[in-house]
Amino acid sequence: MRLRHLAVMLLLTVSACSARHEHAVARPPAGRRTGRTVTPTPTPAPPHPRRMVFHGARDSGMVALTFDADMTHGMWRSLDAGRIKSSYDRRIVATLDSTRTPATIFATGMWIRRYPAVTKALAADPLLEFANHSYEHSAFTAPCYGLPVLPAHDRTADVLHAGRILRDHVPAPTPYFRFPGGCHDQAAVRAVLAAGVTPVQWDVISGDAFGHDPRAITRTVVKEAKGGSIVVMHLNGAPTAPETHAALPGIITGLRARGLRLVKVSELLTAH
Structure with a gap:
């Protein structure tokens, strides 16, 4: 499990993704501060979050598939330089749509700014919902797999900043947040709660980060998921998560078969 966890987090340090602009993209601001028409209506979370969440009720018989959409300044530069094709694997969403599978996307503010048209299209998909994954994917505590560390006094502001970008592009974002790298301590959790959102982690690591065997990814998720599980995967595609799209059909089929x-x-x- 620790090896898979490390593999997942290595995703966070790779400064890669796409130079081919599938959609119009905005230029990154200087510094941290600066078809379907159905609008999704997610079930609201409790208005006063008090704790971090790793899974839902074990007797619910439900599993949530989640996809992190990461973006850093280094990744943005790699996209501009054309070192790889894209930081959005559209095949993942195509599979979710074709199988009528709901999912949650945890997107950084910079990913949304890089892909505003994609974000708008995904936000209109009733199968999908969006949540907050920070602005530029800096760590909320150290060490965190080589990520730059956000100063403690900037943590709440970062969550709020990313939340504003999210609301500008998504009509009904959920009040959830995922720590970059999954790295946190009690002070980091308090900083997120102070922004009025609930930190949501996971209890099943898919192993899609740098995973080149889709069958192994599928087996891991189908074996380890149980009622209430939250599965972490990635929306970015190759090279950091090259086989997520290939593993996903088997994951969906396998979990439903169970x-x-x-x-x-x-x-x-919100299930009782």
Whole structure:
């Protein structure tokens, strides 16, 4: 498990993704501060979050598939330089749509600014919901797999900043947050709660980060998921998560064959 966890987090240090602009992209601001028309209506979370969440109710029979959409300044530069093709693997969403599978996307503010048209299209998909993954994917505590560390006094402001970008592009974002790298301490958790959102982690690591065997990724998720599980995967595609799209059909089929119902995080966490 620790090896898979490390592999997942290595995703965070790679400064790669796409120079081919599938959609119009904005230039990154200087510094941290600066078809379908159905609008999704996720179930609201409790208005006063008090704790971090790793999974939902074990007797719910539900599982939430989540996809992190990472972006850093280094990744943005790599996209501009054309070192790889894209930081968005559209095949993942195509599979979710074709199988009628709900999912939750944890997007950084910079990813949204890089892909505003993609974000708008995904936000209109009733199967999908969006949540906050920080602005530029800096760590909220150290060490964190080589990520630059956000100063403690900037943590709440970073969550709020990313939240504003999210609301500018997504009509109904969920009040959830995922720590970059999954790295946190109690002070970091308090900083996120102070922004009025609930930190949501995971209890199943898919192993899609740098995973080149889609069958192994599928086996891991189907074996380890249980009622209430939250599965972490990635939306970025190659080279950092090259086989997520190939593993996903088997994951969906395998979990449903076990009698588990796939839902958004918002439904999982509000189930009684």
